[in-house]
Amino acid sequence: MAAIELRGLTKVYPGGVKALDSLDLDIPDGEFFALLGPSGCGKTTLLRTIAGLETATGGAVVIGERDVTGVQPGGRDVAMVFQDYALFPHMDVTDNIAYPLRIKKVAKGARREKAEEVGARLGLDHLMDRRPGQLSGGQQQRVALARVMATQAQAFLFDEPLSNLDARLRLEARTFLKKLQRELGVTTVFVTHDQAEALAMADRMAVMEAGHIRQIGTPVEVFQRPANTFVAGFIGSTPMNLLDGAVRGDTLEVAGCKVAVPIAAEGRLTDGEKIVYGVRPEYMAYSAGPAEGVLSGKVAIVENLGASHLVTLDVNDVLVQAVVPEGSEPAVGDDGHALPRRDRALVYRDGELV
Amino acid sequence: MTRFVLGRIGFCTLIAVLLAFFTIPLLWLVTAPFTSDPSYEVKVPDFTWDNFQAVVEHPYALPSLYNSLVLSVGTAVLVVLLAALAAYALSRVRLPGRDALLYALLLLSSIITGTAAMVPLFQLAVELNLIDSHLGLILILTGGLLPAAIFMLKDFMDSTPKSYEESARVFGASPLQIVRHVVVPLVRPGLATIGVWALANVWGNFLMPYLLLSDVEKQPAAVITYTLYTEGGQANLSMLSTFGLLYSIPVVLMYLFVSKKYGFRFHGGIKR
Known part of the structure; x- marks a missing residue:
């Protein structure tokens, strides 16, 4: 088990594309860490650079206090699960799980025994003679996990471990993976483009955009206090309302309405400056009657989310969304009023959290 | 109907000629070695092993x-x-x-x-x-x-x-x-x-x-x-x-x- 440190890590592809731009990151021993970002943000490149499959252009990768920047992948003592699992199609499950041990020249009997043991732990005991082509997606994923467990590496790297599973299985696998990581206690870095996955599984996460880390924090921190408008827009299954506004004395003018200054921004704003007002639809109290500090408009769209509804209000031609509990949803065309929670609303100046 | 039958007959004849073109040399190859005095035509062999003996x-x-x-x-x-x-x-x-x-x-x-x-x-x-x-x-x-x-x-x-x-x-x-x-x-x-x-x-x-x-x-x-x-x-x-x-x-x-x-x-x- 080991901590992972990245120091000024830079990766420039031939052709001048800067995939990673001087990244610093500390992942303590035993942590379940998520790299989250839209496609093309460099998260997979970062994971592959930690694994050694890409060579860093600058900076250092330190695993367990050992600088491995120039070390071949095989010498870094990490194990990786690929997006397509990369199970060897010509080997059965036992041989696949035992393959890392075969490379380490473990005797045949001993490595079979180890493979059986790890396989049994992941519920694969009745599948050990099958080829990967004869397994379902979920079973293939467990074989891939068993194979990295058999390595007893210092750190695990997962590249989009759940993206090849269908939606229902993905939830199951999410819980399973988190439980497994907790039991094993191995430092694990995983890449995902699904913010819900990152929020659900990770101890801490980094949100990346265009080769930069835009925020590092626990899922709670990243969800409640996104450090900038990019993270604010990216995190959350219903995107945050990000509304242009301006400071007017001790209130804010947003979409032609007056709203109270959020608690977090109190005393940090100057009169007249332009800001972006951010509040999640979940943190809006919807009502049919007007009140002080509400965003008022006409109901434009009502979307069913299951146990709640997402109501889109047209507030002076600006669209504002609020989540309304089931049973009290308005009809399209009604007048509606949404009161942001002062303790959850945020103010951004030049894209950064105030 | 007649046109269809004629068409089928024409098609089958064409296929048969083509097949014969490729099959007859092969037939010759498998029959001639077992024939005592082979010529260029395909004959029913008399099953002699003399040719193999000679080879x-x-x-x-x-x-x-x-x-x-x-x-x-x-x-x-x-x-x-x-x-x-x-x-x-x-x-x-x-x-x-x-x-x-x-x-x-x-x-x-x-x-x-x-x-x-x-x-x-x-x-x-x-x-x-x-x-x-x-x-x-x-x-x-x-x-x-x-x-x-x-x-x-x-x-x-x-x-x-x-x-x-x-x-x-x-x-x-x-x-x-x-x-x-x-x-x-x-x-x-x-x-x-x-x-x-x-x-x-x-x-x-x-x-x-x-x-x-x-x-x-x-x-x-x-x-x-x-x-x-x-x-x-x-x-x-x-x-x-x-x-x-x-x-x-x-x-x-x-x-x-x-x-x-x-x-x-x-x-x-x-x-x-």
């Missing part, structure tokens, strides 16, 4: 089949080995001008056929002292087949996902281990195809061994066939047909074996 007693006939085997197996092994390594490298390593190199190789090797290159090749072989040697011929045949083999195999290699190799690399496998444990098993159908293709190519090659092997004891079956004449200068049909049958059996057997084992899939890669 066995011929001083160069059976040794020439052995020579053919040495040449084609030697070439096929060399082609598969070298083409696999070259194709893997070309598929995985980014070289400037890689594609241009590949196409140039393929183009040159298909434009400059053996016939066009036979004089310089002969001179080269003389200078290198490789005339009348199986090794020399194998090297020259290998050189001729390699470009196309590399080109075909690179296609197989390209269609295998890189993540298999990367996965093995992260577990600490060396490049040679990766080739042995992962790449070769994955492209085995491709290797088999190239091997069979090279084998069949050399087995049927007449020109190169005719040019480069003057010692009749070293000549392969394709060249020996050319010498099977009667004293009168007529083609010796009983010898030719019998030898021809023996000459074609190994190729047919090999085709059946490989087709059964690998199904002659030309698309390589992995079922996912």
Whole structure:
């Protein structure tokens, strides 16, 4: 088990594309860490650079206090699960799980025994003679996990471990993976483009955009206090309302309405400056009657989310969304009023959290 | 209705003529060796073994089949080995001008056929002292087949996902281990195809061994066939047909074996 440190890590592809731009990151021993970002943000490149499959252009990768920047992948003592699992199609499950041990020249009997043991732990005991082509997606994923467990590496790297599973299985696998990581206690870095996955599984996460880390924090921190408008827009299954506004004395003018200054921004704003007002639809109290500090408009769209509804209000031609509990949803065309929670609303100046 | 029937009859007749065109020579090949005095027509054989007796007693006939085997197996092994390594490298390593190199190789090797290159090749072989040697011929045949083999195999290699190799690399496998444990098993159908293709190519090659092997004891079956004449200068049909049958059996057997084992899939890669 080991901590992972990245120091000024830079990766420039031939052709001048800067995939990673001087990244610093500390992942303590035993942590379940998520790299989250839209496609093309460099998260997979970062994971592959930690694994050694890409060579860093600058900076250092330190695993367990050992600088491995120039070390071949095989010498870094990490194990990786690929997006397509990369199970060897010509080997059965036992041989696949035992393959890392075969490379380490473990005797045949001993490595079979180890493979059986790890396989049994992941519920694969009745599948050990099958080829990967004869397994379902979920079973293939467990074989891939068993194979990295058999390595007893210092750190695990997962590249989009759940993206090849269908939606229902993905939830199951999410819980399973988190439980497994907790039991094993191995430092694990995983890449995902699904913010819900990152929020659900990770101890801490980094949100990346265009080769930069835009925020590092626990899922709670990243969800409640996104450090900038990019993270604010990216995190959350219903995107945050990000509304242009301006400071007017001790209130804010947003979409032609007056709203109270959020608690977090109190005393940090100057009169007249332009800001972006951010509040999640979940943190809006919807009502049919007007009140002080509400965003008022006409109901434009009502979307069913299951146990709640997402109501889109047209507030002076600006669209504002609020989540309304089931049973009290308005009809399209009604007048509606949404009161942001002062303790959850945020103010951004030049894209950064105030 | 009549038009339909007439159409069917016309179609079937055409097929029958075409089939006969290809089948009659084959029928001749399997009946003539068992006929006492074969001519150019297909006759019901009288099942004599005399022709086989004559072939066995011929001083160069059976040794020439052995020579053919040495040449084609030697070439096929060399082609598969070298083409696999070259194709893997070309598929995985980014070289400037890689594609241009590949196409140039393929183009040159298909434009400059053996016939066009036979004089310089002969001179080269003389200078290198490789005339009348199986090794020399194998090297020259290998050189001729390699470009196309590399080109075909690179296609197989390209269609295998890189993540298999990367996965093995992260577990600490060396490049040679990766080739042995992962790449070769994955492209085995491709290797088999190239091997069979090279084998069949050399087995049927007449020109190169005719040019480069003057010692009749070293000549392969394709060249020996050319010498099977009667004293009168007529083609010796009983010898030719019998030898021809023996000459074609190994190729047919090999085709059946490989087709059964690998199904002659030309698309390589992995079922996912």
